[in-house]
Amino acid sequence: xxxxxxxxxxxxxxxxxxxxxxxxxxxxxxxxxxxxxxxxxxxxxxxxxxxxxxxxxxxxxxxxxxxxxxxxxxxxxxxxxxxxxxxxxxxxxxxxxxxxxxxxxxxxxxxxxxxxxxxxxxxxxxxxxxxxxxxxxxxxxxxxxxxxxxxxxxxxxxxxxxxxxxxxxxxxxxxxxxxxxxxxxxxxxxxxxxxxxxxxxxxxxxxxxxxxxxxxxxxxxxxxxxxxxxxxxxxxxxxxxxxxxxxxxxxxxxxxxxxxxxxxxxxxxxxxxxx
Amino acid sequence: xxxxxxxxxxxxxxxxxxxxxxxxxxxxxxxxxxxxxxxxxxxxxxxxxxxxxxxxxxxxxxxxxxxxxxxxxxxxxxxxxxxxxxxxxxxxxxxxxxxxxxxxxxxxxxxxxxxxxxxxxxxxxxxxxxxxxxxxxxxxxxxxxxxxxxxxxxxxxxxxxxxxxxx
Numbered sequence: 001x002x003x004x005x006x007x008x009x010x011x012x013x014x015x016x017x018x019x020x021x022x023x024x025x026x027x028x029x030x031x032x033x034x035x036x037x038x039x040x041x042x043x044x045x046x047x048x049x050x051x052x053x054x055x056x057x058x059x060x061x062x063x064x065x066x067x068x069x070x071x072x073x074x075x076x077x078x079x080x081x082x083x084x085x086x087x088x089x090x091x092x093x094x095x096x097x098x099x100x101x102x103x104x105x106x107x108x109x110x111x112x113x114x115x116x117x118x119x120x121x122x123x124x125x126x127x128x129x130x131x132x133x134x135x136x137x138x139x140x141x142x143x144x145x146x147x148x149x150x151x152x153x154x155x156x157x158x159x160x161x162x163x164x165x166x167x168x169x170x171x172x173x174x175x176x177x178x179x180x181x182x183x184x185x186x187x188x189x190x191x192x193x194x195x196x197x198x199x200x201x202x203x204x205x206x207x208x209x210x211x212x213x214x215x216x217x218x219x220x221x222x223x224x225x226x227x228x229x230x231x232x233x234x235x236x237x238x239x240x241x242x243x244x245x246x247x248x249x250x251x252x253x254x255x256x257x258x259x260x261x262x263x264x265x266x267x268x269x270x271x272x273x274x275x
Numbered sequence: 276x277x278x279x280x281x282x283x284x285x286x287x288x289x290x291x292x293x294x295x296x297x298x299x300x301x302x303x304x305x306x307x308x309x310x311x312x313x314x315x316x317x318x319x320x321x322x323x324x325x326x327x328x329x330x331x332x333x334x335x336x337x338x339x340x341x342x343x344x345x346x347x348x349x350x351x352x353x354x355x356x357x358x359x360x361x362x363x364x365x366x367x368x369x370x371x372x373x374x375x376x377x378x379x380x381x382x383x384x385x386x387x388x389x390x391x392x393x394x395x396x397x398x399x400x401x402x403x404x405x406x407x408x409x410x411x412x413x414x415x416x417x418x419x420x421x422x423x424x425x426x427x428x429x430x431x432x433x434x435x436x437x438x439x440x441x442x
Binding site for chain 2 (some may be wrong): 002003004005006007008009010011012016031034035038039041042043049051053055079099102103104105106108109188189190
Protein backbone atom coordinates (compact mmCIF):
# COMPACT_ATOMS: atom_id res chain seq x y z
CA UNK A 1 0.00 0.00 0.00
CA UNK A 2 1.20 3.50 -0.78
CA UNK A 3 -0.24 6.82 0.29
CA UNK A 4 -0.80 9.40 -2.40
CA UNK A 5 2.26 11.62 -2.88
CA UNK A 6 2.53 14.51 -0.42
CA UNK A 7 5.03 17.21 0.49
CA UNK A 8 6.79 16.73 3.81
CA UNK A 9 7.77 19.47 6.21
CA UNK A 10 9.56 19.01 9.52
CA UNK A 11 9.63 22.36 11.33
CA UNK A 12 11.93 22.98 14.28
CA UNK A 13 9.60 25.45 16.01
CA UNK A 14 5.89 25.84 16.68
CA UNK A 15 5.93 29.16 14.80
CA UNK A 16 7.22 27.50 11.62
CA UNK A 17 4.47 24.88 11.90
CA UNK A 18 1.77 27.56 12.38
CA UNK A 19 2.95 29.55 9.34
CA UNK A 20 2.79 26.40 7.20
CA UNK A 21 -0.68 25.57 8.56
CA UNK A 22 -1.90 29.12 7.86
CA UNK A 23 -0.63 28.85 4.31
CA UNK A 24 -1.96 25.38 3.47
CA UNK A 25 -5.04 25.08 5.74
CA UNK A 26 -7.20 22.07 4.90
CA UNK A 27 -4.66 20.72 2.42
CA UNK A 28 -2.25 20.07 5.28
CA UNK A 29 -2.30 17.43 8.00
CA UNK A 30 -0.31 17.35 11.22
CA UNK A 31 1.85 14.24 11.68
CA UNK A 32 2.94 13.51 15.26
CA UNK A 33 3.04 9.78 16.08
CA UNK A 34 1.07 8.83 12.97
CA UNK A 35 -0.51 5.76 14.56
CA UNK A 36 -3.99 6.64 13.26
CA UNK A 37 -3.04 9.02 10.46
CA UNK A 38 -0.58 6.80 8.57
CA UNK A 39 -3.04 3.88 8.51
CA UNK A 40 -5.64 6.24 6.97
CA UNK A 41 -3.05 7.50 4.47
CA UNK A 42 -2.11 3.93 3.54
CA UNK A 43 -5.77 3.22 2.75
CA UNK A 44 -6.03 6.60 0.95
CA UNK A 45 -8.94 7.55 3.19
CA UNK A 46 -7.06 10.86 3.49
CA UNK A 47 -5.06 12.45 0.69
CA UNK A 48 -3.38 15.56 2.10
CA UNK A 49 -1.07 17.66 -0.05
CA UNK A 50 1.29 18.36 2.85
CA UNK A 51 2.30 16.58 6.06
CA UNK A 52 3.72 18.77 8.82
CA UNK A 53 5.77 16.55 11.16
CA UNK A 54 5.75 18.09 14.65
CA UNK A 55 7.36 15.15 16.46
CA UNK A 56 10.76 16.85 16.82
CA UNK A 57 9.57 20.26 18.01
CA UNK A 58 11.28 20.44 21.40
CA UNK A 59 8.86 23.08 22.74
CA UNK A 60 5.98 20.58 22.41
CA UNK A 61 7.77 17.79 24.26
CA UNK A 62 6.82 18.43 27.90
CA UNK A 63 4.67 17.19 30.77
CA UNK A 64 4.13 19.72 33.57
CA UNK A 65 1.69 20.74 36.26
CA UNK A 66 0.45 24.25 35.52
CA UNK A 67 -2.60 26.20 36.67
CA UNK A 68 -4.29 23.27 38.40
CA UNK A 69 -3.87 20.87 35.50
CA UNK A 70 -1.45 18.30 34.19
CA UNK A 71 -0.48 19.79 30.82
CA UNK A 72 0.81 17.47 28.11
CA UNK A 73 2.51 18.88 25.01
CA UNK A 74 1.67 17.68 21.51
CA UNK A 75 4.91 15.73 20.99
CA UNK A 76 4.49 13.54 24.11
CA UNK A 77 3.85 9.88 23.36
CA UNK A 78 1.30 7.80 25.24
CA UNK A 79 3.98 5.54 26.72
CA UNK A 80 5.98 8.55 27.87
CA UNK A 81 2.96 9.91 29.78
CA UNK A 82 2.29 6.42 31.17
CA UNK A 83 5.87 6.37 32.53
CA UNK A 84 5.59 9.88 34.04
CA UNK A 85 6.33 9.36 37.77
CA UNK A 86 3.57 11.67 39.05
CA UNK A 87 0.80 10.19 36.92
CA UNK A 88 -0.80 7.96 39.56
CA UNK A 89 -1.01 10.78 42.10
CA UNK A 90 -1.80 13.69 39.77
CA UNK A 91 -4.12 12.04 37.27
CA UNK A 92 -5.13 8.57 38.52
CA UNK A 93 -7.77 8.21 35.80
CA UNK A 94 -5.08 8.54 33.11
CA UNK A 95 -2.96 5.91 34.84
CA UNK A 96 -5.97 3.56 34.62
CA UNK A 97 -7.00 4.46 31.05
CA UNK A 98 -3.67 4.73 29.18
CA UNK A 99 -2.80 1.01 29.28
CA UNK A 100 -5.98 0.47 27.21
CA UNK A 101 -4.83 2.81 24.43
CA UNK A 102 -3.73 0.70 21.47
CA UNK A 103 -0.85 -1.67 22.09
CA UNK A 104 2.56 -1.32 23.76
CA UNK A 105 4.07 -0.94 20.28
CA UNK A 106 1.69 1.81 19.08
CA UNK A 107 1.89 3.70 22.40
CA UNK A 108 5.63 4.04 21.77
CA UNK A 109 4.88 6.46 18.92
CA UNK A 110 1.23 7.48 19.30
CA UNK A 111 0.79 10.82 21.05
CA UNK A 112 -1.70 11.93 23.70
CA UNK A 113 -2.74 15.03 21.74
CA UNK A 114 -2.84 13.11 18.45
CA UNK A 115 -5.53 10.84 19.87
CA UNK A 116 -7.56 13.91 20.87
CA UNK A 117 -7.14 15.53 17.44
CA UNK A 118 -8.10 12.25 15.70
CA UNK A 119 -11.35 12.17 17.77
CA UNK A 120 -12.37 8.54 17.46
CA UNK A 121 -15.67 8.20 19.40
CA UNK A 122 -14.49 5.10 21.27
CA UNK A 123 -10.96 6.31 22.12
CA UNK A 124 -9.82 6.34 25.73
CA UNK A 125 -7.89 9.64 25.93
CA UNK A 126 -10.77 11.86 24.69
CA UNK A 127 -13.04 10.04 27.16
CA UNK A 128 -10.64 10.68 30.05
CA UNK A 129 -10.27 14.36 29.13
CA UNK A 130 -14.06 14.79 28.93
CA UNK A 131 -14.75 13.04 32.26
CA UNK A 132 -12.08 15.12 33.99
CA UNK A 133 -13.57 18.32 32.53
CA UNK A 134 -10.30 19.11 30.78
CA UNK A 135 -9.50 21.29 27.80
CA UNK A 136 -7.23 21.51 24.78
CA UNK A 137 -4.98 24.42 23.81
CA UNK A 138 -5.24 25.45 20.15
CA UNK A 139 -2.76 27.87 18.58
CA UNK A 140 -2.60 29.55 15.19
CA UNK A 141 -0.89 32.62 13.76
CA UNK A 142 -4.08 34.44 14.86
CA UNK A 143 -3.53 33.60 18.53
CA UNK A 144 -4.27 30.96 21.15
CA UNK A 145 -7.53 29.68 22.62
CA UNK A 146 -8.60 26.99 25.06
CA UNK A 147 -11.56 24.77 24.30
CA UNK A 148 -13.32 22.46 26.78
CA UNK A 149 -13.09 18.76 25.83
CA UNK A 150 -16.86 18.46 25.49
CA UNK A 151 -16.94 21.37 23.00
CA UNK A 152 -13.78 20.27 21.17
CA UNK A 153 -14.95 16.88 19.97
CA UNK A 154 -17.72 17.69 17.50
CA UNK A 155 -18.55 14.20 16.22
CA UNK A 156 -17.09 11.11 14.59
CA UNK A 157 -13.46 12.06 13.72
CA UNK A 158 -14.51 15.73 13.83
CA UNK A 159 -13.36 18.51 16.13
CA UNK A 160 -13.72 22.27 16.65
CA UNK A 161 -10.12 22.81 15.46
CA UNK A 162 -9.95 25.38 12.65
CA UNK A 163 -7.83 24.33 9.64
CA UNK A 164 -5.03 26.75 10.59
CA UNK A 165 -4.89 25.68 14.24
CA UNK A 166 -2.44 23.32 15.90
CA UNK A 167 -3.47 21.39 19.03
CA UNK A 168 -0.39 22.28 21.10
CA UNK A 169 -1.37 20.78 24.48
CA UNK A 170 -4.01 18.95 26.49
CA UNK A 171 -4.84 20.00 30.05
CA UNK A 172 -6.05 17.28 32.46
CA UNK A 173 -7.38 18.98 35.65
CA UNK A 174 -5.93 17.84 38.98
CA UNK A 175 -8.75 16.76 41.25
CA UNK A 176 -8.99 17.10 45.02
CA UNK A 177 -10.76 13.74 45.21
CA UNK A 178 -8.49 11.20 43.53
CA UNK A 179 -11.10 8.43 43.31
CA UNK A 180 -11.43 7.17 39.73
CA UNK A 181 -12.25 4.01 37.81
CA UNK A 182 -12.08 2.86 34.20
CA UNK A 183 -13.43 -0.16 32.32
CA UNK A 184 -13.58 -1.21 28.72
CA UNK A 185 -14.95 -3.98 26.52
CA UNK A 186 -13.09 -4.78 23.29
CA UNK A 187 -12.70 -7.86 21.13
CA UNK A 188 -9.02 -8.05 22.06
CA UNK A 189 -7.11 -5.94 24.58
CA UNK A 190 -5.68 -2.99 22.64
CA UNK A 191 -8.32 -3.02 19.93
CA UNK A 192 -10.78 -0.17 19.65
CA UNK A 193 -13.26 -0.23 22.52
CA UNK A 194 -16.80 -1.34 21.79
CA UNK A 195 -17.77 0.61 24.91
CA UNK A 196 -15.45 2.29 27.45
CA UNK A 197 -16.60 3.89 30.72
CA UNK A 198 -14.84 6.13 33.23
CA UNK A 199 -15.94 7.61 36.55
CA UNK A 200 -14.56 10.22 38.93
CA UNK A 201 -16.00 11.39 42.27
CA UNK A 202 -16.99 15.05 42.62
CA UNK A 203 -16.41 17.09 45.82
CA UNK A 204 -20.15 16.90 46.65
CA UNK A 205 -20.08 13.08 46.51
CA UNK A 206 -21.79 12.73 43.13
CA UNK A 207 -20.08 10.85 40.32
CA UNK A 208 -19.17 12.05 36.83
CA UNK A 209 -19.76 9.08 34.55
CA UNK A 210 -18.35 9.20 31.03
CA UNK A 211 -18.89 6.76 28.18
CA UNK A 212 -17.22 6.32 24.81
CA UNK A 213 -18.24 4.11 21.89
CA UNK A 214 -21.98 4.66 22.17
CA UNK A 215 -22.52 8.15 20.71
CA UNK A 216 -20.41 9.96 18.10
CA UNK A 217 -18.27 11.49 20.88
CA UNK A 218 -17.60 10.86 24.59
CA UNK A 219 -20.60 11.73 26.74
CA UNK A 220 -20.58 12.70 30.43
CA UNK A 221 -23.39 12.71 33.00
CA UNK A 222 -23.48 13.52 36.69
CA UNK A 223 -24.99 10.65 38.68
CA UNK A 224 -26.15 10.93 42.32
CA UNK A 225 -25.18 7.75 44.17
CA UNK A 226 -28.47 7.36 46.07
CA UNK A 227 -28.63 3.57 46.24
CA UNK A 228 -28.20 0.81 43.68
CA UNK A 229 -31.72 1.10 42.21
CA UNK A 230 -31.45 4.87 41.67
CA UNK A 231 -28.00 4.53 40.07
CA UNK A 232 -29.19 1.73 37.79
CA UNK A 233 -32.20 3.86 36.73
CA UNK A 234 -29.99 6.91 36.05
CA UNK A 235 -27.52 4.87 33.97
CA UNK A 236 -30.42 3.28 32.08
CA UNK A 237 -31.77 6.77 31.23
CA UNK A 238 -28.28 7.77 30.09
CA UNK A 239 -28.09 4.70 27.82
CA UNK A 240 -31.49 5.42 26.21
CA UNK A 241 -30.65 9.10 25.74
CA UNK A 242 -27.46 8.20 23.87
CA UNK A 243 -29.03 5.42 21.81
CA UNK A 244 -25.89 3.77 20.49
CA UNK A 245 -24.70 3.09 16.95
CA UNK A 246 -24.52 -0.03 14.83
CA UNK A 247 -21.35 -1.44 13.29
CA UNK A 248 -19.75 -4.81 12.57
CA UNK A 249 -18.82 -5.26 16.25
CA UNK A 250 -22.03 -4.47 18.12
CA UNK A 251 -25.66 -3.39 17.85
CA UNK A 252 -27.07 -0.29 19.61
CA UNK A 253 -28.90 -2.61 22.01
CA UNK A 254 -25.67 -4.40 22.97
CA UNK A 255 -23.88 -1.07 23.50
CA UNK A 256 -26.68 0.17 25.78
CA UNK A 257 -26.48 -3.07 27.73
CA UNK A 258 -22.70 -2.68 28.12
CA UNK A 259 -23.23 0.86 29.44
CA UNK A 260 -25.84 -0.37 31.96
CA UNK A 261 -23.55 -3.12 33.26
CA UNK A 262 -20.17 -1.38 33.12
CA UNK A 263 -21.54 2.06 34.03
CA UNK A 264 -23.00 0.90 37.33
CA UNK A 265 -19.88 -1.20 38.06
CA UNK A 266 -17.47 1.66 37.38
CA UNK A 267 -19.46 4.01 39.63
CA UNK A 268 -19.27 1.49 42.50
CA UNK A 269 -15.59 0.95 41.83
CA UNK A 270 -14.81 4.70 41.89
CA UNK A 271 -16.76 5.22 45.14
CA UNK A 272 -15.07 2.28 46.84
CA UNK A 273 -11.45 2.98 45.88
CA UNK A 274 -9.19 4.73 48.38
CA UNK A 275 -9.37 8.52 48.13
CA UNK B 276 13.41 22.99 8.93
CA UNK B 277 13.46 19.89 6.73
CA UNK B 278 11.40 20.11 3.55
CA UNK B 279 10.95 17.40 0.92
CA UNK B 280 8.59 17.91 -2.02
CA UNK B 281 6.38 15.06 -3.17
CA UNK B 282 8.29 14.32 -6.38
CA UNK B 283 11.69 14.57 -4.76
CA UNK B 284 13.69 11.50 -3.85
CA UNK B 285 15.45 12.70 -0.74
CA UNK B 286 18.65 11.22 0.61
CA UNK B 287 17.54 9.47 3.83
CA UNK B 288 20.33 8.73 6.33
CA UNK B 289 20.10 6.87 9.62
CA UNK B 290 21.81 4.16 11.63
CA UNK B 291 20.58 0.64 10.87
CA UNK B 292 21.78 -2.17 13.13
CA UNK B 293 24.84 -0.16 14.13
CA UNK B 294 25.85 0.91 10.62
CA UNK B 295 25.27 4.24 8.88
CA UNK B 296 23.00 3.72 5.87
CA UNK B 297 21.64 6.01 3.16
CA UNK B 298 19.24 5.64 0.24
CA UNK B 299 16.84 7.77 -1.75
CA UNK B 300 13.11 7.89 -1.03
CA UNK B 301 10.01 9.97 -1.71
CA UNK B 302 8.28 11.34 1.41
CA UNK B 303 5.51 8.73 1.09
CA UNK B 304 7.95 5.76 1.29
CA UNK B 305 7.06 3.71 4.36
CA UNK B 306 9.94 2.60 6.58
CA UNK B 307 8.88 -1.04 6.09
CA UNK B 308 9.24 -0.76 2.30
CA UNK B 309 12.40 1.32 2.60
CA UNK B 310 14.11 -1.32 4.76
CA UNK B 311 13.19 -4.15 2.39
CA UNK B 312 13.32 -2.56 -1.04
CA UNK B 313 15.88 0.24 -0.74
CA UNK B 314 18.23 -1.29 1.84
CA UNK B 315 17.66 -5.01 1.20
CA UNK B 316 16.98 -5.72 4.88
CA UNK B 317 14.23 -8.25 4.23
CA UNK B 318 14.12 -9.64 7.77
CA UNK B 319 11.36 -7.13 8.53
CA UNK B 320 8.13 -8.62 7.18
CA UNK B 321 5.19 -6.71 5.76
CA UNK B 322 1.76 -8.12 6.62
CA UNK B 323 -1.27 -5.89 6.98
CA UNK B 324 0.39 -2.51 6.24
CA UNK B 325 -1.91 -0.65 8.61
CA UNK B 326 -0.51 -1.31 12.05
CA UNK B 327 -2.61 -4.28 13.13
CA UNK B 328 -0.52 -7.43 12.60
CA UNK B 329 2.83 -6.32 14.06
CA UNK B 330 5.01 -8.27 11.59
CA UNK B 331 6.96 -5.11 10.65
CA UNK B 332 7.81 -4.11 14.24
CA UNK B 333 11.33 -2.63 14.51
CA UNK B 334 13.12 -0.63 17.19
CA UNK B 335 13.40 3.13 16.63
CA UNK B 336 15.81 4.59 19.19
CA UNK B 337 15.24 1.39 21.17
CA UNK B 338 11.43 1.52 21.22
CA UNK B 339 9.34 -1.10 19.39
CA UNK B 340 7.33 0.58 16.62
CA UNK B 341 5.36 -0.32 13.51
CA UNK B 342 7.56 0.30 10.45
CA UNK B 343 4.39 0.39 8.29
CA UNK B 344 3.04 3.36 10.29
CA UNK B 345 6.30 5.30 9.95
CA UNK B 346 7.70 7.07 6.90
CA UNK B 347 11.38 6.56 6.12
CA UNK B 348 11.91 10.33 6.24
CA UNK B 349 10.73 10.35 9.88
CA UNK B 350 13.71 8.26 11.05
CA UNK B 351 16.38 10.53 9.56
CA UNK B 352 19.22 10.73 12.06
CA UNK B 353 17.64 8.07 14.27
CA UNK B 354 18.79 4.59 15.22
CA UNK B 355 16.81 1.67 13.81
CA UNK B 356 17.26 -1.98 14.78
CA UNK B 357 15.70 -4.91 12.92
CA UNK B 358 15.69 -8.67 13.44
CA UNK B 359 19.01 -8.84 11.57
CA UNK B 360 20.66 -7.22 14.60
CA UNK B 361 19.81 -10.03 17.03
CA UNK B 362 22.08 -12.96 16.17
CA UNK B 363 25.50 -12.75 17.80
CA UNK B 364 28.42 -14.03 15.69
CA UNK B 365 26.05 -16.00 13.52
CA UNK B 366 24.44 -17.70 16.53
CA UNK B 367 20.89 -17.17 17.75
CA UNK B 368 20.71 -14.87 20.76
CA UNK B 369 19.01 -15.99 24.00
CA UNK B 370 15.55 -14.80 22.98
CA UNK B 371 15.79 -16.39 19.53
CA UNK B 372 17.09 -19.62 21.05
CA UNK B 373 14.17 -19.67 23.48
CA UNK B 374 11.79 -19.30 20.51
CA UNK B 375 13.39 -22.37 18.92
CA UNK B 376 13.43 -24.37 22.17
CA UNK B 377 9.78 -23.67 23.01
CA UNK B 378 8.25 -24.03 19.56
CA UNK B 379 7.37 -20.31 19.43
CA UNK B 380 7.20 -20.25 15.64
CA UNK B 381 5.61 -22.34 12.97
CA UNK B 382 5.60 -20.59 9.59
CA UNK B 383 7.78 -17.79 10.99
CA UNK B 384 6.13 -14.88 9.19
CA UNK B 385 5.19 -12.99 12.36
CA UNK B 386 8.41 -13.93 14.20
CA UNK B 387 10.69 -10.96 13.34
CA UNK B 388 8.21 -8.41 14.68
CA UNK B 389 7.53 -10.39 17.85
CA UNK B 390 11.25 -10.78 18.52
CA UNK B 391 11.73 -7.01 18.23
CA UNK B 392 8.76 -6.22 20.50
CA UNK B 393 10.12 -8.45 23.24
CA UNK B 394 13.67 -7.17 22.75
CA UNK B 395 12.35 -3.72 23.75
CA UNK B 396 9.95 -5.05 26.42
CA UNK B 397 12.42 -7.39 28.22
CA UNK B 398 14.94 -4.54 28.24
CA UNK B 399 12.44 -2.50 30.27
CA UNK B 400 10.75 -5.31 32.25
CA UNK B 401 13.31 -8.12 32.66
CA UNK B 402 11.09 -10.13 35.02
CA UNK B 403 7.57 -9.97 33.52
CA UNK B 404 4.42 -11.77 34.62
CA UNK B 405 2.59 -13.99 32.17
CA UNK B 406 -0.19 -11.39 31.89
CA UNK B 407 2.34 -8.67 30.98
CA UNK B 408 3.73 -10.94 28.25
CA UNK B 409 0.21 -11.61 26.97
CA UNK B 410 -0.49 -7.87 26.92
CA UNK B 411 2.55 -7.13 24.72
CA UNK B 412 1.73 -10.14 22.53
CA UNK B 413 -1.75 -8.66 21.96
CA UNK B 414 0.02 -6.23 19.62
CA UNK B 415 0.83 -9.08 17.25
CA UNK B 416 -1.10 -11.56 15.15
CA UNK B 417 0.18 -15.11 14.67
CA UNK B 418 -2.01 -16.82 12.10
CA UNK B 419 -0.57 -20.22 13.08
CA UNK B 420 -1.97 -19.37 16.55
CA UNK B 421 1.25 -20.36 18.29
CA UNK B 422 0.64 -18.03 21.22
CA UNK B 423 1.20 -20.55 24.03
CA UNK B 424 4.64 -21.41 22.70
CA UNK B 425 5.45 -17.72 22.37
CA UNK B 426 4.50 -17.03 25.97
CA UNK B 427 6.57 -20.00 27.19
CA UNK B 428 9.55 -18.83 25.14
CA UNK B 429 9.48 -15.24 26.39
CA UNK B 430 9.10 -16.32 30.03
CA UNK B 431 11.96 -18.83 29.57
CA UNK B 432 14.21 -16.16 28.05
CA UNK B 433 13.46 -13.87 30.98
CA UNK B 434 14.16 -16.69 33.45
CA UNK B 435 17.40 -17.54 31.69
CA UNK B 436 18.50 -13.91 31.82
CA UNK B 437 17.63 -13.76 35.55
CA UNK B 438 19.56 -16.96 36.35
CA UNK B 439 22.63 -15.63 34.56
CA UNK B 440 22.47 -12.42 36.56
CA UNK B 441 22.10 -14.26 39.89
CA UNK B 442 25.30 -14.38 41.98
